[in-house]
Amino acid sequence: MVNFKTSPDQYKHWKLSFDGPVARLTMDVQEDETLADGYKLKLNSYDLGVDIELADAVQRIRFEHPEVRAVVITSLKPRIFCAGANIYMLGTSSHAFKVNFCKFTNETRCTIEDDSRASGRRYIAALNGTASGGGYELAIACDEIYLVDDGNSAVSLPEVPLLGVLPGTGGLTRLVDKRKVRRDRADVFSTLAEGLKGKRAKEWGLIDDTFTTSKFQNSVDERVAQIVNLRNENEKASGKDAGESRLVGTGMPALPAAHGIKLHPLEIQSTEDSRDYKYVSLKFHRDKRSVDLIVRAPQGELPTTTDEIHKLGDAYWPLRAYRELDDALLHLRVNEPEVGLVCIRTEGSIENILAVDKTLAANRDHWLVREIVLQIARVLRRLDLTAKSFFSIIEPGSCFAGNLFELVLASDRSYMLNNPEETVEVALSELNTGAFSMSNGLTRLQSRFLAEPKKAYEAFAHEGRFDTGAAEAAGLVTFAPDDLDWDDEIRVAIEERTSLSPDALTGMEASLRFAGPETMDTKIYGRLTAWQNWIFQRPNAVGPNGALTNYGKPTQAQFDFKRT
């Protein structure tokens, strides 16, 4: 079973250090500390375990070290930054594991980009040696890339020429869409096993600059100092308390001097058929290949000021509940492949959820609240991109309101009980208007009402909560069976869904969930990931004569050259 929880004192492959406004994330992969048997993590190559640590480190920088303005990602190994995903790990992994591995590593890259875009931290890839494959993909997730000019070090994407697969973590899309490398140059680069060194790499836009070995450290340090000073000056110029202002002229949120909060380990209790967190539970129905995912609302007194929120730290409901939801989703993806359908249920007080949203909305300029809201948005995007079906089940006692109503909107379908004798309600909050954008850049309500945009405004204009009739009339739920039909209808819907081809469902859901515009993120998930999944099961890659299978062996790949 893959465990997604870790913390810096448990890291095996990364060193995370802080020097005032600068964080350093240094890669030093331990060859033998692998997640599975059968391969060694040589040359700073990585498996899922290495990336779980990286994802954790970025989360911790965001919550525990808000004073950080620049993050330098580099390596402790001489002449090598990172050799990318371990080939032998890929060669021995199942198709499903490879797909989930690529998805998670890309989500980690997206979290870095989200931090840069939304929280204003600048990520610097200091390539002290060669960055190949996933190593270069990590670099292009950063804002700036500097490569040592030592006559040897290069950046490369050797997947196509060496392995017969694609760079699996968004590399090709980031190449032409983020760095906007000319497509013919991208074509040459992506078929050149040895990659490109400093001068040519800079000319083609693959890196931002290159420095000789003797000047490398100083030049990177100077650039980092520049970034930090620029931020400081902007904050002074703004004349406001750094914790609540936005940087003048940059549109970027200010980075606060405030102390961070501590992210404690999640407490999880598991049995064969359940996995319980404080606010989230999974209840498995293995014979039905479905699971109930239950989210519970907070109880008791809720904080209303940023001081109170800061004091609660990671015990504050929205942070804790969504960290738990995130872990639950990752667990379902990787450790529960047979579960095809997730029935989302909620329990608790709508009033409390709306109170939470009100507090979050009122304090969105505060660094911690901003990070909490961004974290909720990321977890919801993780749900959008999970290859399981989601049904929301809206019953008496549920609390699908505000942030939790996003779960209904993210579901493939929703069922809301229509019982004249027992009120069932859902509700919207201010946060549904734009705090939680999908990967396509739209809110989930906008995505839902592409044909009739005014229905989104009407829903917001609605006074108070929606009972079942009102929710159905507003187009907020899919079906509203009455109490006589309810049990049968839900049962049949679950049975029908889990009887369908899991592959066809994955492709169908990936096509239906992202109507409207596409962004770099959706292109990576839709276009690139789908192609990679296709290639990952082609005999030319994974057959006995395939390139991935034969990598590093004395035998050579033999291709069926028919083009498809």
Add this chain to the structure above:
Amino acid sequence: MVNFKTSPDQYKHWKLSFDGPVARLTMDVQEDETLADGYKLKLNSYDLGVDIELADAVQRIRFEHPEVRAVVITSLKPRIFCAGANIYMLGTSSHAFKVNFCKFTNETRCTIEDDSRASGRRYIAALNGTASGGGYELAIACDEIYLVDDGNSAVSLPEVPLLGVLPGTGGLTRLVDKRKVRRDRADVFSTLAEGLKGKRAKEWGLIDDTFTTSKFQNSVDERVAQIVNLRNENEKASGKDAGESRLVGTGMPALPAAHGIKLHPLEIQSTEDSRDYKYVSLKFHRDKRSVDLIVRAPQGELPTTTDEIHKLGDAYWPLRAYRELDDALLHLRVNEPEVGLVCIRTEGSIENILAVDKTLAANRDHWLVREIVLQIARVLRRLDLTAKSFFSIIEPGSCFAGNLFELVLASDRSYMLNNPEETVEVALSELNTGAFSMSNGLTRLQSRFLAEPKKAYEAFAHEGRFDTGAAEAAGLVTFAPDDLDWDDEIRVAIEERTSLSPDALTGMEASLRFAGPETMDTKIYGRLTAWQNWIFQRPNAVGPNGALTNYGKPTQAQFDFKRT
């Protein structure tokens, strides 16, 4: 070998008739007239042969019947419009054939949509019976859909529940992106084998209206008359000659009263290693798995007025050359799977190509010139979407100018000889500024210079032709080897390219060719097609226990329920 040439007198499955401004395309598929053995085309189901006729019919409407303002697509079979792609054909086809079949049928749908958008003809799907799968996908390619309300007829996409694959011709994307059906309803619809009938289908936006059997014919006729009358009134109101005006207030080009031109069969001479048209040749190097695709410029006197162009008809160079290029591309896709690399070469006078472009640009408001330019754009998009590598080889005597320079921009790479003793030149024309947009909505120059948009303007501002040095400086070509290195460099590049995994190249090219924005078209090709390709080789679809394999057999599909 699949032959893509046909004409109405050869049609087996469609009847094309004209009544003044109305064309009727009536489907009446002949069960036994299949392209291959092993299946019967029951219930108006189709194979590639049926769609080749449809594609031909739409082309002929555009060129031979410019007076047509509305096209009604319906069926001669009682109670059935079209049952979609034939399942037994799919079940017995190779993976590559399935993929190419879906791509071609979608391109036919795109040609219908291009005609509607760019030439202002309105397509009406008159569903006199059930439209399922590809039958409904054909309907949603039309502008309006009317379904008979006979208590039985329905629209449906039963691929996921019945076959374990996706609707293969863009159906899911058109559902949520074109018709903007709410995603939860699209989810329900796409998993409901029996589909939805009139009232519900209309409520969910799957069709535009439904009429009882007795009123169906009249109601459709009335709607068609409305469309035709509206067009007539708009043309009168514009007070201009219909052949050259745009419809007042609609932004749509006027549809002319002028007589169409005749599209004659292409003349092709083939040997084992060559395929020669008048202006296009294919020369195969089978040992190298590559082909030279040569396009020749026109010679002699060129027309400059629309009267002269109309008199030349389909003998006019741009129409004939690009019809030939289109056929050559389709031939390479379907009949030459082992050929992985296409080296594009041109021969002839740059001056003549620029003269053609000047005439086309000056007369773009004339219906025939507009159709010719739109046809060139479609053929170039077919090239963009062809799963082969393309290298442009620019040598002395070549004529990569204006419309033919798009071939360089569409190529994955270009090589231009740098020889001080022999001038090699390329040139741009006005048509490169926007006449030939890619599926992503950008021109190929815009797509090329995403990082430096001003380079596109600089290229246009350049006086006269570009010699090799100027072309390289302007960023218009990838490499400019000198004459000493030329032969070796081209040879090595060809050898290296064709040694790579054909699958990895397909995925890589699909990712690098479409940087920048995505449109419904690119979403269909990128996201949906890639997922379908993945599913098309999964055991859950095509394995011995797969749903596609077992369709119609007494045995039932057995799924591996692991979600990927």
